[in-house]
Amino acid sequence: MKRTSRDIRTANRYEVLRQIIARSPTSRQELASATGLSLATVATLVGELLDLRMITEVGFEDSAGGRPRGLVAVNAAGGALIGVDIAETYVHVELFDLALNVLARAEEDIRPGESRPEQVIDHVAAAVGSVVAQAGVEAARVLGVGVSVPGQVDRATGIAEYAPNWNWHDVPLLDLLSEHIAYPLHLDNPLRACAVAELWFGAARGHEDAVVVNLGTGVGAGLVLGGGLHRGVSNSAGEWGHTTLVLDGRLCHCGNHGCVETYVGAPGIMRNLRELDPRSPLLHPEDQTATVDALARGVAEGDPVAVKVVRDTARYLAAGIADLVNLLNPEVVVLSSWVAARLGEPLLDEVREAVARHALRRPLAATEIVLSPIPTDPVCLGAATFALEGALQSVGQRAAQRVVSGKGRTAPTA
Amino acid sequence: MKRTSRDIRTANRYEVLRQIIARSPTSRQELASATGLSLATVATLVGELLDLRMITEVGFEDSAGGRPRGLVAVNAAGGALIGVDIAETYVHVELFDLALNVLARAEEDIRPGESRPEQVIDHVAAAVGSVVAQAGVEAARVLGVGVSVPGQVDRATGIAEYAPNWNWHDVPLLDLLSEHIAYPLHLDNPLRACAVAELWFGAARGHEDAVVVNLGTGVGAGLVLGGGLHRGVSNSAGEWGHTTLVLDGRLCHCGNHGCVETYVGAPGIMRNLRELDPRSPLLHPEDQTATVDALARGVAEGDPVAVKVVRDTARYLAAGIADLVNLLNPEVVVLSSWVAARLGEPLLDEVREAVARHALRRPLAATEIVLSPIPTDPVCLGAATFALEGALQSVGQRAAQRVVSGKGRTAPTA
Structure with missing residues (x-):
């Protein structure tokens, strides 16, 4: 409990800046309504951001009959x-x-x-x-x-x-x-x-519980739980790539067998291809990116081997994603990183279909599976x-020091 | 964010009562120091609990040189x-x-x-x-x-x-x-x-991140994340029993194959036994409790079949627990419910050893695995x-209504 009031204060500061970035220009009143915070809290946080020149005053808007409202916007050049x-x-x-x-x-x-x-x-x-x-x-x-x-x-x-x-x-x-x-x-x-990028700017924005599945050479899952990043006690939460999908399955570099990563990481996908057709022209033995690109092109052209490899990979992936859905009951699962970006919609379609076969009805009904919308x-x-x-x-720490030295104890009544 | 200030208020009310139950009798000063809340906040929450007769004033203690401090205790008969x-x-x-x-x-x-x-x-x-x-x-x-x-x-x-x-x-x-x-x-x-019982009264008390693994006829994991119960978006988080341990493995009643539950739930343990020795006298085909009790006695007596079944079960269980450790990075994993209580220390020892083989070094080092200490x-x-x-x-709702009708807006500055 000791962390609560400072954590809330920092989370509120993040949330106000997130909303300003999303809505610039905007008023304190609009920010209060978007965040659920009181107008007084929003005014304090906006003041801190103005002091730091992260945002600027950019004029006024009329409010029906009342005083004109000051508008703030992110100070891109700040x-x-x-x-x-x-x-x-x-x-x-x-x-x-x-x-x-x-x-x-x-x-x-x-x-x-x-x-x-x-x-x-x-x-x-x-x-x-x-x-x-x-x-x-x-x-x-x-x-x-x-x-x-x-x-x-x-x-x-x-x-x-x-x-x-x-x-x-x-x-x-x-x-x-x-x-x-x-x-x-x-x-x-x-x-x-990737999880923080989705939380601030992507498909997890506005969600309390989201999982960002990272598909690259390695794989893992960034966890957004209760509206913030879940780090775990030693900042190593999210090692979904090293959860067991096939007991006694493929040997993983972590020392375990049958980890999700050995089936759906880029080297795992190459192995899925090799097991299906060791001499496939799609396979670039020393180049993960070229192989994944070749698979994406193959699927677009209807190449049956490429279609089968993506389907097999999607099935492994879906079983692992269903585990996340059943265990965490998130609102959204976001597929991110370069393998997801390159295999795109065809992978997503196969994954959605296969997750529906694996997951429990109730959490499945509450979950959307999407590709990351972040273009960069x-x-x-x-x-x-x-x-x-x-x-x-660090703004918060400086502000807190100022208040402490001026007024003594500052623990809020929350 | 809209839920934040009310959630924090409710969580603080829980925490103050938890501490009073744990420490009775105790002073507001001690509660402030134990919870990290301000004395003013603690005094308000203690006042609400006194109004409801959930706690009572039970006298005073000396404070070195200062005014005597009022003591409160849980009002068991309240x-x-x-x-x-x-x-x-x-x-x-x-x-x-x-x-x-x-x-x-x-x-x-x-x-x-x-x-x-x-x-x-x-x-x-x-x-x-x-x-x-x-x-x-x-x-x-x-x-x-x-x-x-x-x-x-x-x-x-x-x-x-x-x-x-x-x-x-x-x-x-x-x-x-x-x-x-x-x-x-x-x-x-x-x-x-089970998770809430451990959080208030058991092995998860005082921990931010804990997993309570429930071993009975069905199995699952209650998740304590960030100091509170993680429910997920539709209150179905924790279905660890229906995560895949063996892709295409044993058929589960949920329709999926290879779920953790099919290997470590009581019927799964009976199947582990049957596969090892279909005519074992330990097996009571229609009675899960009698079978698990027979296995517990068998292990105590060194019966090799019982030892092997518990070891096999522990290995399945450990692979599934390692998944929780790698994914969530908790401080403690608590084994709860009747199968854990009956198989006890011998199961725990095997599980600890096998989790160490499956989990990643960093989250493993941060995690303890224990049996539930709750005796009932x-x-x-x-x-x-x-x-x-x-x-x-409902206390909180009544209190909030009282304040709203008396003073207008009450959104706190947090």
């Missing part, structure tokens, strides 16, 4: 946020304004064998330098950099505890990055980045959102 | 709560005082074939009448009756939407019960009853707790 998506084969970096428009992009390839932390960090530093230069923003205006790295991370210490693709153990990633990058750094993983890289967007959340949290 | 556990083969009813001590018990057998709602309701009404008569409480002092029925329930309408054991569909259980029982009625299922029927206790929560919620 700061820049950087999102870093470190994946197995590339580093993708985007620089955003405060309305989360992309102002600049950079991509670096990670070649096979380039898996030492120092090598990866050099790519990150180069790409971050590139987006800042391209966008021409002053260093002081960069509010923060969110960094997503696959696997298990400790946010508080900035350590990548276990990155399965490169077998990294306890790499002090943020310490190493801070030797090259002077902006505030925030570390998390792609599951949670959701991991970069989510990582930038972590930087935004970090900036908002 | 009301009675009834918990009803409707299971496949019995109805178990307990009557509690407000300190959640059992004052009276009644049990009715449900014979095979007695599965019509009217038959079950007659047993419930008889048992409820019996505990009220035994305890000699006045009708006006019964604050409510919590009713647990297996399967999927709609709390708002009091309808048992799907009870798999009896193939009930959309039975208006509370309407039918209200023809026999005049007290306020609250419907939910055993998963959530946790379903009755949890059902009575729902009645207590219902009574506390």
Whole structure:
């Protein structure tokens, strides 16, 4: 319980800014009605955001017969946020304004064998330098950099505890990055980045309970529960890719057998194809992306092998998604990341049909399954959102310190 | 967000009463420090509970040099709560005082074939009448009756939407019960009853994230996330028994194949035994309880078949628990209900060992697996707790109405 009042305050600050980003320009009255918060609370939070120049006053609107209402809008130029998506084969970096428009992009390839932390960090530093230069923003205006790295991370210490693709153990990633990058750094993983991107800007917006299923080389599920990200006690919730789908099934790199990831991650999909037709021209043995692209084209052209592989993959995926539906009873399941984007509607159709066979009637009736509507890289967007959340949290800490030093105890009556 | 301030207020009311029950007698100062709430908030909530005679003033304690502090304690005699556990083969009813001590018990057998709602309701009404008569409480002092029925329930309408054991569909259980029982009625299922019992009185107390694994005829997992019960969007979260453990495995009554329940529910355990030794003297084909008891005795006596069946069951169970650990990253996993109670420590030891082989290192390190410490029927206790929560919620509604009519808008600044 000790965390409650500060958590609520931070969550309310997020929610007000989310609504301003979605509705700019908007009035305090409209924000109060959209968030369910009192007008006084909204006015306080709007004041904090104005102080920080994250939003600006942009005029007045008439209110039927009453006093004209002040309008606020997000101050797009009030700061820049950087999102870093470190994946197995590339580093993708985007620089955003405060309305989360992309102002600049950079991509670096990670070649096979380039898996030492120092090598990866050099790519990150180069790409971050590139987006800042391209966008021409002053260093002081960069509010923060969110960094997503696959696997298990400790946010508080900035350590990548276990990155399965490169077998990294306890790499002090943020310490190493801070030797090259002077902006505030925030570390998390792609599951949670995608979930936060959907929660702020995508298909989870306005939902209390949502699951963002991340389909890439690795797979996992970002969990939005009770309107916020569910992290678990040590920030490792969401490892749905390492839940058992087939007891004693395919060996997984985690040491377990039959994990969901071994059937629906990109290497698992390649294996589904290989088991069906080892010599298929669709198969690019060293290239996951090319293979998934070939499958997508094959499905579009009615190639029976491609259709069968997508159907088999959808069936594995659906059994795993039905588990999430039965266990968590979410309002929406969002399919995100590059495999979902490339296989698109044909995969979605097969998945919906198969989930309906596996899930219980009641939770199934309450759930929608959709593709991520976010048009850009959701991991970069989510990582930038972590930087935004970090900036908002530090506002709150400064505001709280001000009040504490001025008035003594400030615990609210809630 | 609209639910936030009322939810927090209700959760704080629960938490203050939980702490009073745990610490009686206690002071407002101690409650503020235990809950992290302000003294003003605690004083308001304590005032509400005093008004309702759920707690009483019981004197003063010295505070070093300051004014003596008023002490409050739960008013055990201030009301009675009834918990009803409707299971496949019995109805178990307990009557509690407000300190959640059992004052009276009644049990009715449900014979095979007695599965019509009217038959079950007659047993419930008889048992409820019996505990009220035994305890000699006045009708006006019964604050409510919590009713647990297996399967999927709609709390708002009091309808048992799907009870798999009896193939009930959309039975208006509370309407039918209200023809026999005049007290306020609250419907939910055993998963959530056990979770709430652990959260208020058991191994989940004080934890933000906990999973209560319910092992009986059916199996499931009550989820405590973020310090409260996770219900999902249509109150059906926790159907872990119907997540897939073995794709295309044993047929489940839900229509899916390979559900966790088909391997670790009591009928699944009987099947594990039958597959190992179809003529085992441990097997009581028509009696789940007798079979599980025979297995427990067999393990105690070193019977190799019993040891093997418990080990096989523990391995299935552990793979399913590792899924919960990897997905939800809880602080504690509690094994509850009658199969867990009867197989006890030998099952727990095997489960702990096997979970360590299946789960990821980071979430595994953060999780404890324990047997439920609740000595009585946790379903009755949890059902009575729902009645207590219902009574506390109606206090809140009355208090809010009073304030609204007196002072106008009351939305807090949170």
